[in-house]
Amino acid sequence: MRHSYLFWAVGLLVLTCSLVAASSDGLVRIGLKKRPLDLHGIKAARMSRMQGKYGRGVNGVHDKKSEGDIIALKNYMDAQYFGEIGVGSPQQKFTVIFDTGSSNLWVPSSKCIFSIACLFHSKYKHAKSTTYQKNGKTIAIQYGSGAVSGFLSQDNIRVGDLLVKDQLFMEATKEGSLTFVAAQFDGILGLGFQEISVGNVVPVWYNMMEQGLVKEKVFSFWLNRDATATEGGELVLGGVDSKHFKGEHTKVSVTQKGYWQFMMDDFLIGNYSTEHVGSSL
Template sequence: MGTRSIALVLLAAVLLQTLLPASAAEGLVRVALKKQPVDQNSRVAERLSAEERQRLLGGANSLGSSGEGDIIALKNYMNAQYFGEIGVGTPAQKFTVIFDTGSSNLWVPSAKCYFSIACYFHSRYKSGQSSTYKKNGKPADIHYGTGSIAGFFSEDSVTLGDLVVKDQEFIEATKEPGLTFMVAKFDGILGLGFQEISVGNAVPVWYNMIKQGLISDPVFSFWFNRHAGEEGGELVFGGMDPNHYKGNHTYVPVTQKGYWQFNMGDVLVDGKSTGFCAGGCAAIADSGTSLLAGPTAIITEINEKIGAAGVVSQECKTVVSQYGQQILDLLLAETQPAKVCSQVGLCTFDGIHGVSAGIRSVVDDEAGKSNGGLRSDPMCNACEMAVVWMQNQLAQNKTKELILNYINQLCDRLPSPMGESSVDCASLKSMPDIAFTIGGKKFSLKPEQYILKVGEGPAAQCISGFTAMDIPPPRGPLWILGDVFMGAYHTVFDYDKLRVGFAESA
């Protein structure tokens, strides 16, 4: 090839580079995310849906099922703040969706949704107006902690950014009961989890993007902009934008496909170990959860440190007053912590951990009736939390008297099941940092990162970004790191190497 030919080829390459959008030139596909503030409507809907989550949790903030759909059943989208736009059909019909790494299906409201008021408040998919629509008709339903949807499967093209995914299976929602989806700021949900948790075993949008060769690298990343008054952030398919993070990512392997689940180490409050996850806990990175959910024992300690309003637990106080000294003596005698509550007669030991011994109060009996017969033992639960708290205090060489007084204070700070806890906005400066150990590195959250503000000026209210949820072994203890955490740390989901990465957000 002559010099002139080489020059022409180089010139053509330069021209092509300038004509292509920046994202295409980088091999990245970008979807802009819009941020909505937490408002009073979502908080009202949240309170109304708490009863349903209480039923699912068995009345004691614990989840007994170990099925793959259990966490989806508890998902709360009401305080979700980040949304993006997609198109379904040809020409594309626009929908605002939550991009949710904690579920795997795509669903949007259907024009055939006649009897759910929620559908009339949102964009609805009209199959008759799409030239690429393919009938499927298989029935589908998904149950969430804050509502459920039902409908049927269809196939059509889905547009994300500059990409068009062909023949994508999705759910046309024909029923969206309750208030939840009526006041929601989004039309539907696009799941970015694994096919293992996909309802109907539908192939997720993300899988088809890879299969159809639409992205060069099977990786996507989230950047949630937490700066007030600025754009909501960006979801990037095919890699990551170095402008979105500082330093290098810390990667951890996916330990169980379904959710983007990985192992997490100790949780520290103001630099001090809580001890609860020192031996390891499971965690999932969940872009569809606004808050940060964790075991009640640790959330209670965090509540106490940040001054969050709690629910006084009489069972907890009874355990401290009647069994506190005995529990302390057993721990000092180096009894295996998992066996302590069975030795004092409040739980039975199943070889791994304490389980309910069948001791129930009148209050618990009534709760069992209202929860369709689902019961767990609050005395056993309170005892196991007390063991965790006492271990932590003993590690700090506190006296027996100080330990029992501290545990009694924690009994006043128990969070309401899956509910929000209010805090004093004026106290932010005195609140501690909360740190999570991932891949051997500490990832800290400052008060301004884990406290959500509702409203402005004198009428502003502040709520804790932490909420309680107990999932027992073998699935739990489990942490759900939602937008509160992912806003502080740019998150990479690497499908090729089956790993999740975190780096400080820029």
């Protein structure tokens, strides 16, 4: 029997990104795709584990009305979920992780010439975008697996059919970790609260809500745990897909505004307690 899990979050202000056309029930569905592993992938995953936890995120879009209009999320070692976004006019394409543990968007800059990681990934050329606006403020973002630094710029961001206008993001000019060299993604799009946004930059998801691009301040994940299935799961923006759960949801408050964490009395694996009483998840 296939086992699958649904992670559900209600907006306190935030969450997700990427879209295609909304379905008749008002939900935006993003298909998650599993990616076959190869030796390069295994090596990268080992490097990531050695250097600490890295991002999990997501993107891709699944339009139920048109199978030809899909931005697939890639599942990498059950640790990274990533997909494609467009930056600027005309669009410059980047593969990004959607990370719930951070809040900034960054992509490599064409001015990144001394970091090895930038040699292996797409780079943003702001001179080629007609909607680019200069900011120039320098910032640095620290992750568990390394730091990236650069300067802020403003441009339009497209995820699926959703266009976020005048979004501030970082053009990375330095990526200081081997994790980024072997990464399957170019950059990161954070889904956390603005409270943890470096430089107090308004996150992409906040601007989606502010610009009226989503129906509800809710997103949910369904992750397919069947290792043989080609469908990795689904990210739903604007609600919860009733096909992937039974019963009722329980709403809880986060314990710290900034991260998607909450208190748990316990959780079970099968019928066995893990005895994680009073811990935060």
